[in-house]
Amino acid sequence: MGAFDMLSIAGSSMGMHQTWLDSLANNIANVNTVVSTSQTAFQTQTPIVRALAGGGVEVAGLALSDPNGRLVSDPGNPMADADGYVRAPEDDLATQMTSLVMAQRGFQASVQVTKDAQDTYRSALEIGRR
Template identity: 55%
Template sequence: MGAFDSLRIAGSGLGMHQTWLDALSHNIANVGTVRATDQEAFRAQLVVAESRDDGGVRVREVALTSAEGRMTYQPDHPLADEAGYVRLPDMEMSDQMTELIMAQRGFQASAQVTKFAQDTYQTAIGIGQR
């Protein structure tokens, strides 16, 4: 592995994890979005990552969940249909929070690798200046 490979790989990890964190924050903000049954449900964003040939990672796509969502009985809701149902996103807050922790840990790990590599390079430059 070359001298700057760790920075490149960690940088790709930072970018992928930032995209994942952004998608999760969007999902969490909309986990309770209620729609009428004749409308599409909020569609959660799912980040699909893949490895690169150089050892890094990239976002292959940001997929969306089903527009069907889940029907919930809430007869007092202003958007409820005549049977008392509304449409909610097909996602759970607990799943989103679990993924949020994983994305945060991945981002932190990539940031730590970047910092360690920068410190190592600074030390090497300092030795060369003596």
């Protein structure tokens, strides 16, 4: 492992977690989006992550949830079908918020690794000056 590999690995982790946070923000903003049963439901996005050979990770793409979503009984909704149903996203707010906490903690851990690596490199430079 090279001298600056820790920074590179932590940086790739921060980038991945930022993508995850962005997709979660979009998912949360649309958690209550409903459409008529003849339309496609909002598809929540989840990053597909793969390990890099030299260390670190990258986002390989985004997985989308089932376009059929789930049927919700809401007879008062103007978009409801004749049976009173609308189509809603597959995931709920609790699931998205749980993922949000995990993504935030992962991002924070990556930031801490970056800070620790910088402190280590700084200390090594100080030793070299003496």
